Amino acid sequence: MRTALVLGxxxxxxxxxxxxxxxxxxxxxxxxxxxxxxxAAALGAGTEGEPAPGSPVDLAIVAVPPAHLAATVADVQxxxxxxxxxxxxxxxxxxxxxxIELGGDLTTYLGSHPMSGREQSGPLAATxxxxxxxxxxxxPAQGTDTTPGTDTEVLNLALELIALCGAVPVVMDADAxxxxxALVSHTPQLLSTLVAARxxxxxxxxxxxxxQGIRDVTRIAGSxxxxxxxxxxxxxxxxxxxxxxxxxxxxxxVRALRELDSADEAKRADGAAGVEALLRRGNAGxxxxxxxxxxxxxxxxxxxxxxxxxxxxxxxxxxDASSVGVNIEDVxxxxxxxxxxxxxxxxxxxxxxxxxxxxxxxxxxxLRQ
Numbered sequence: 347m348r349t350a351l352v353l354g355x356x357x358x359x360x361x362x363x364x365x366x367x368x369x370x371x372x373x374x375x376x377x378x379x380x381x382x383x384x385x386a387a388a389l390g391a392g393t394e395g396e397p398a399p400g401s402p403v404d405l406a407i408v409a410v411p412p413a414h415l416a417a418t419v420a421d422v423q424x425x426x427x428x429x430x431x432x433x434x435x436x437x438x439x440x441x442x443x444x445x446i447e448l449g450g451d452l453t454t455y456l457g458s459h460p461m462s463g464r465e466q467s468g469p470l471a472a473t474x475x476x477x478x479x480x481x482x483x484x485x486p487a488q489g490t491d492t493t494p495g496t497d498t499e500v501l502n503l504a505l506e507l508i509a510l511c512g513a514v515p516v517v518m519d520a521d522a523x524x525x526x527x528a529l530v531s532h533t534p535q536l537l538s539t540l541v542a543a544r545x546x547x548x549x550x551x552x553x554x555x556x557x558q559g560i561r562d563v564t565r566i567a568g569s570x571x572x573x574x575x576x577x578x579x580x581x582x583x584x585x586x587x588x589x590x591x592x593x594x595x596x597x598x599x600v601r602a603l604r605e606l607d608s609a610d611e612a613k614r615a616d617g618a619a620g621v622e623a624l625l626r627r628g629n630a631g632x633x634x635x636x637x638x639x640x641x642x643x644x645x646x647x648x649x650x651x652x653x654x655x656x657x658x659x660x661x662x663x664x665x666d667a668s669s670v671g672v673n674i675e676d677v678x679x680x681x682x683x684x685x686x687x688x689x690x691x692x693x694x695x696x697x698x699x700x701x702x703x704x705x706x707x708x709x710x711x712x713l714r715q
Contacts, residue, residue, distance in 0.1 A: 347371055347506050349403035351396060351428055353418055355386035357464060358434050359409030360472035363391035365511040368474050374403065386469040402426055405503045408433040411573070412580035416444035423451050430500035432456045432507070436527060437580040438485045438520035446493070453497045456504050457485040457520055459527070460513060467570045475512065482513035485520040528584035535566055535574060536589065542567035558680040599624055646675050646693040649702050652712040653679070655686040663690065663711065670705040672698045689714060 348371065352363045355377040363373045363386060373392030377383040380394075387394040397403050406428035408418050412435045419441075422431050431454055435441060438457040445455065462480040464471055484504055489495030508515045518526070542564040545553060578585060598620060605617030653659050667674055676693035694702055703713060 347404045347503060347510070349397070349405075350374070350392075350507075351376065351403045351406040351422075352386075352392065352409060353377070353406065353422070354409035355382045355391070355469050356409060357467050357469070357471045357476075358460060358462075359407065360386040360389065360391050360469040361474065361476035362407055362409070362434070362460075362507070362511060364389065364472055364474035365477065366507070367392050369510050371510070382469055386472070389469060389472065391469070391472070397427060400426075403428045405429070405507060406431045407507070408435075411435075411576040412437045412441060413576055415441040416448055416450065419445055419455055420448040420450040423454060428454075430454050430456070430497070430503045432458045432500070432504050434458055434460055435580070436531070436577050438483075438523045440524075440580055442485075442487065442520055451494075452487045453494045454500055455487075456496050456500050458504060459483040459485075459523065460511070461531075462513070467573055477508075477511040477513040480513050481516045482508045482511070483516050483518050483523055484508075485518055485523055524581050525584045528581055528588055532578060532581060532585045533588045533592070535569065536578075536585070537592070538564055538567040558678065595624065645696070647696045647699050649692045649694060649699060649706070650714040651690045651692065651706060652714060653688060653690045655688065660690075663692075663706070666705060666709050666711070667692065667694075667702055670701050672702045672705070 347366075350363075350366055350371050351374045352359045353376045355363070355375050359377075360375075363375060367373050367390060374397050375383045375386050375392045375394050376396050377386075383394045386392070406422045408415060408422065408431060410418050410433075415433045415435045419431050419433060422428055433441065433455075435457070436459055438459060442452075442455075442457055446452065460477050460480060460482045462477050462482075464476070484501070486496035486501055487493065505515055541560070545556075545560075545564075602617045602620030602624070605613040606621065608614055608617070651663060653663065664674065672694055674692050674694060678691040678693075679688050680691065681688040692702070706713060
């Protein structure tokens with residue numbers, strides 16, 4: 347791949363452009379908001395403007411909202427701007443069917459979805475390493491008696507793009523992809539939002555008690571509402587199906603909690619059993635979430651350290667762990683409300699715990715048991 351065109355210079359489009367430009371690909375940038383394309387170009391993502399007429403690029407990357415994917419792909423094909431076209435939208439089945447209705451060419455088109463993002467949007471939030479190590483779903487069309495399939499050349503261009511971005515290709519059926527992202531992305535967004543919405547009218551004294559748990563659950567609730575209206579509008583059925591199942595679980599949880607509040611001992615026992623069953627189902631589901639590098643979840647132990655809010659503290663604790671040969675597998679920080687300090691949770695292999703604890707104590711760190 348020597349040349350590319352990115353249409354839509356938001357977070358995903360600009361991040362892909364930055365990754366390609368850093369690896370020597372000449373990237374053209376286009377956006378219906380010229381200021382966004384100008385910003386992306388200033389960041390080093392490429393050159394503002396489409397390629398010259400009659401000079402198609404190797405690959406066009408369509409990074410526009412789901413409602414506009416099919417029309418944009420069809421327009422790129424009609425004007426001959428690229429040898430191959432992929433989109434990076436979060437929904438795949440609907441846009442493909444719409445492209446067929448618009449008379450688009452499935453042979454030069456490939457639907458894709460990089461499973462990566464941030465709560466922030468726009469070109470200023472973009473980074474060249476956004477896709478590093480993340481799954482990037484490809485949904486090539488399979489040829490039938492009535493519809494053509496995706497050309498091998500276009501599939502190879504998409505695989506090259508993914509390699510240049512440092513992502514991991516995953517091939518799926520388009521509709522299966524939409525059901526999957528409804529479960530692992532779209533529904534969690536709504537549930538996070540619903541929990542966060544309970545805080546809007548909460549008393550200030552209640553909100554001050556927020557700890558790491560509520561921060562974890564509501565992190566993605568800070569996402570752009572307009573963007574999520576576009577996404578959910580393109581995949582409403584599968585998301586509604588999963589939310590209906592969650593609603594059933596919520597009814598079960600409410601019933602069990604009411605029983606726990608009963609004066610009847612037998613009902614309290616039933617309520618406790620119901621709550622425990624839900625919690626154990628949650629344990630089992632959480633255990634299936636892929637761990638580091640996409641491998642099976644590893645069992646780590648946590649070393650918790652009191653850390654002050656001063657420059658250099660994080661670098662110092664990582665250096666102290668490295669000095670005794672301990673690899674920090676994951677890390678979380680729980681900020682103390684109203685204090686210039688917090689607790690840093692260091693996740694490490696179980697066998698490394700005694701070594702790390704001894705080293706940190708010797709270097710003056712305060713550990714929480």
